[in-house]
Amino acid sequence: TQVLLESGGGSVQAGGSLRLSCVPSGRASRRACMAWFRQTPGKEREGVAEIPTDGGASYHHHSVKGRFTILRDSAKNTVYLQMNRLKPEDSATYYCAAGDGPCGLMAQFYQDWGQGTQVTVSS
Numbered sequence: 001t002q003v004l005l006e007s008g009g010g011s012v013q014a015g016g017s018l019r020l021s022c023v024p025s026g027r028a029s030r031r032a033c034m035a036w037f038r039q040t041p042g043k044e045r046e047g048v049a050e051i052p053t054d055g056g057a058s059y060h061h062h063s064v065k066g067r068f069t070i071l072r073d074s075a076k077n078t079v080y081l082q083m084n085r086l087k088p089e090d091s092a093t094y095y096c097a098a099g100d101g102p103c104g105l106m107a108q109f110y111q112d113w114g115q116g117t118q119v120t121v122s123s
Contacts (some may be wrong), residue, residue, distance in 0.1 A: 002115065003028035004096045009117030012086055020081040020117060022096030028112040033103035034079045035110060036070060038092035038119075045095065047105025049081060061105060064090075086121045093118050 008020040020036065035050035049070035051058040058070045064083075071080045079096065094117050099110035 003112050004098060004114035006094070006096045006114040006117045009094060009119045011120040011122065014087055014121055014123050016086050016121070017082070017084045018086065018119060019083065020094055020096075020119075022079045022081075022114060023077060024079070024096075024098055024112070028098040029077060031098035031112065032101040033099045033109065034070075034072060035097045035099070035103070035105065036079075036081045037095045037097055037105075037107060037110075038090075039095065039116075040092045045107050046092075047107070048094070050103050050105055051079065052101075052103050056103070059103070059105070083119070086119075088121045088123045091119060091121045 003026045005023045012018055033052055036048045037045045038048050039045040049060045051070045051072050067085045069082045096114040097110035098112040
């Protein structure tokens with residue numbers, strides 16, 4: 001059973017924008033932390049941004065700070081990753097994750113993972 005449903009990936013030119021969405025269900029909807037990770041072939045999964053589900057402050061990796069924003073709409077039970085000023089090096093498969101905490105950008109903190117959505121940024 002898929003507990004994290006992602007959408008919103010695609011192809012865009014450098015400088016463009018995309019918004020990823022993640023809807024948790026079941027046990028994932030009760031986790032304390034939500035996050036976005038990304039991965040390219042041959043590299044480890046990298047934490048991009050995280051947000052506590054209790055309304056606490058979000059945190060963004062320095063490589064995306066000022067360009068990406070993680071948001072949570074509790075009414076819609078959806079977590080978003082708004083990506084602006086995209087660069088070719090942002091190209092990756094992006095994964096939504098849910099975990100019991102502590103909230104952070106280490107993959108080991110997260111128990112539930114989405115299937116991934118591809119983001120391709122061309123120069």
